Amino acid sequence: MLTRLGEQITPETLFKMIEVRGVHRSFNGKHVLRGVDMTIETGESITIIGQSGCGKSVLLKHLVGLMVPESGTITVDGRDITSARRKELYEIRMKFGVLFQGAALFDSMTVEENISLGLRQHTALGDAEIANRVRECLTLVNMDGTQKLKPAELSGGMRKRVGLARAIAMQPSYILYDEPTTGLDPITADSINDLIIHLNQKLSVTTVVVTHDMVSAYKVSDRIVMLHEGRIIFSGTPDETKNAKTDIVRRFVNGEADAQSYVITSY
Amino acid sequence: MANSTHNLAGKVGRRTLEFMSELGRFTKLVGRVISEIGGIFQDRGLFIQECVTLGVDSLPLVLIVGLFTGAVSGWQGHYQMEGYLPFEFIGPGTFKAVLLELGPVLTALIIAGRVSASIAAELGTMKVTEQIDALETMAISSVRYLAVPRVAAMTVMMPVLTAQAIFVAMLGASFVCIVLLGMTSNQFWGLIPNFFKLYDVFAGLFKSLFFGLAASLLGCYIGFRTEGGAEGVGMATITAFVWSCLAILVIDFLLALMLF
Ligand SMILES: Nc1ncnc2c1ncn2[C@@H]1O[C@H](COP(=O)(O)OP(=O)(O)OP(=O)(O)O)[C@@H](O)[C@H]1O
Numbered sequence: 001m002l003t004r005l006g007e008q009i010t011p012e013t014l015f016k017m018i019e020v021r022g023v024h025r026s027f028n029g030k031h032v033l034r035g036v037d038m039t040i041e042t043g044e045s046i047t048i049i050g051q052s053g054c055g056k057s058v059l060l061k062h063l064v065g066l067m068v069p070e071s072g073t074i075t076v077d078g079r080d081i082t083s084a085r086r087k088e089l090y091e092i093r094m095k096f097g098v099l100f101q102g103a104a105l106f107d108s109m110t111v112e113e114n115i116s117l118g119l120r121q122h123t124a125l126g127d128a129e130i131a132n133r134v135r136e137c138l139t140l141v142n143m144d145g146t147q148k149l150k151p152a153e154l155s156g157g158m159r160k161r162v163g164l165a166r167a168i169a170m171q172p173s174y175i176l177y178d179e180p181t182t183g184l185d186p187i188t189a190d191s192i193n194d195l196i197i198h199l200n201q202k203l204s205v206t207t208v209v210v211t212h213d214m215v216s217a218y219k220v221s222d223r224i225v226m227l228h229e230g231r232i233i234f235s236g237t238p239d240e241t242k243n244a245k246t247d248i249v250r251r252f253v254n255g256e257a258d259a260q261s262y263v264i265t266s267y
Numbered sequence: 268m269a270n271s272t273h274n275l276a277g278k279v280g281r282r283t284l285e286f287m288s289e290l291g292r293f294t295k296l297v298g299r300v301i302s303e304i305g306g307i308f309q310d311r312g313l314f315i316q317e318c319v320t321l322g323v324d325s326l327p328l329v330l331i332v333g334l335f336t337g338a339v340s341g342w343q344g345h346y347q348m349e350g351y352l353p354f355e356f357i358g359p360g361t362f363k364a365v366l367l368e369l370g371p372v373l374t375a376l377i378i379a380g381r382v383s384a385s386i387a388a389e390l391g392t393m394k395v396t397e398q399i400d401a402l403e404t405m406a407i408s409s410v411r412y413l414a415v416p417r418v419a420a421m422t423v424m425m426p427v428l429t430a431q432a433i434f435v436a437m438l439g440a441s442f443v444c445i446v447l448l449g450m451t452s453n454q455f456w457g458l459i460p461n462f463f464k465l466y467d468v469f470a471g472l473f474k475s476l477f478f479g480l481a482a483s484l485l486g487c488y489i490g491f492r493t494e495g496g497a498e499g500v501g502m503a504t505i506t507a508f509v510w511s512c513l514a515i516l517v518i519d520f521l522l523a524l525m526l527f
């Protein structure tokens with residue numbers, strides 16, 4: 001079974017969380033993030049919801065320093081990653097596992113090589129141990145036996161699950177999931193939800209999920225936040241979200257289109 | 268009229284600024300490649316694999332380039348010297364031309380153009396499908412893991428490939444002169460040792476090393492900055508090919524000023 005590497009108590013552990021403060025980011029004049037404030041507590045499972053194109057994936061990339069905000073700060077365990085040097089940034093990233101929206105598997109490598117790359121680069125594990133770890137990770141996502149396949153030979157949902165196996169291979173303390181259940185059948189999706197919960201509760205992995213799938217959001221989250229027009233406009237438990245009074249949140253979770261978003265021309 | 272002049276000035280200014288910032292980012296990549304060059308020892312397998320791929324994949328092309336370059340040089344040499352100079356000079360003349368210019372430059376234009384385009388396509392695809400982001404989040408430097416082995420392999424292999432091309436070119440030239448133009452073997456080869464300078468060999472291969480370096484760095488740079496899906500990758504491929512060809516010609520000129 002996967003166990004977390006032994007953690008010492010350092011001053012760092014006192015600030016174990018992710019803090020996003022006043023983050024702004026635009027692309028070619030398009031202001032996508034407009035002052036995002038958000039705190040992700042250690043051990044919690046938080047889901048970010050929001051309309052397609054509102055900047056959820058962009059926000060996730062900021063959390064691991066793949067994108068740098070124009071203004072604002074992001075601290076991970078007390079360390080500011082927006083001003084971190086490359087070496088320090090890599091140290092911080094070692095704590096993260098990321099499932100990308102399109103899985104982002106290395107298509108020149110087999111499934112096994114994809115999952116073991118981090119282990120080979122950062123640990124001194126031998127081939128047998130690595131093969132074991134790969135099998136464990138693949139079993140967790142119900143994909144054992146696909147070790148020798150290339151990503152091109154997998155379906156979209158299978159790729160997503162291999163991406164997930166790769167994200168957990170290094171036993172990260174934070175896992176970011178960008179739409180983990182999109183494109184999966186309901187049963188596989190539910191097993192992924194169970195896996196997210198398992199990692200969060202049994203291995204106390206801090207979990208950040210981006211999703212449109214409200215079933216999944218209600219099931220896996222301690223807290224749901226909504227990103228709208230570049231800001232976090234709502235934060236609440238799944239129950240509070242179901243009964244949200246705010247119009248935008250209520251319409252989003254119930255899947256109702258905004259009447260004004262249609263232009264009704266008179267005939 | 269005034270307006271269009273204004274526009275033109277604005278356009279030139281903007282282009283210049285773009286070029287300067289582009290140059291700045293390219294320099295930054297070069298700096299990172301240098302600072303992470305130790306990566307070849309950490310991932311020796313990647314470097315060796317790149318060398319083998321480059322060497323093996325490029326060999327047929329190198330042989331063809333070399334053969335025809337040599338053949339045409341021999342034929343042209345014969346045509347130009349006929350009636351002015353003894354045929355004994357065709358051999359040394361061809362050898363110098365092939366060693367100093369034709370071998371390094373033509374091999375570089377074909378191999379480096381092709382390889383830098385393929386590097387740009389490969390890294391560009393990885394960029395637009397977020398594979399580079401994935402690598403970086405795994406705390407693996409994309410420069411160390413992707414750029415360093417390619418640049419190092421290309422820089423090492425270019426002189427090797429060029430040497431092969433030069434060798435084959437001389438065979439091609441001798442074939443044309445001896446078999447097609449009826450010279451004796453001694454007529455063709457006889458004077459070459461008298462004109463042979465080790466410095467020329469060094470200069471020719473040294474040039475090709477720079478061509479390999481420039482072309483692979485450009486391929487990596489253009490690959491890494493690719494945006495916008497399949498179309499972006501297509502653009503990156505063409506850009507890498509064109510830029511590395513231009514770079515080779517410019518570098519050839521600059522090195523000629525310095526070396527000869
Ligand atoms: N690299 C980039 N260059 C330019 N614009 C970008 C880039 N990345 C994202 N954007 C823009 O930022 C906005 C937010 O994109 P993002 O991918 O974060 O949306 P999202 O909320 O994840 O949507 P979805 O739910 O469809 O995945 C989009 O309008 C997109 O056009």
Ligand SMILES: [Mg+2]
Binds near residue numbers: 056057101178
């Ligand atoms: Mg997204």
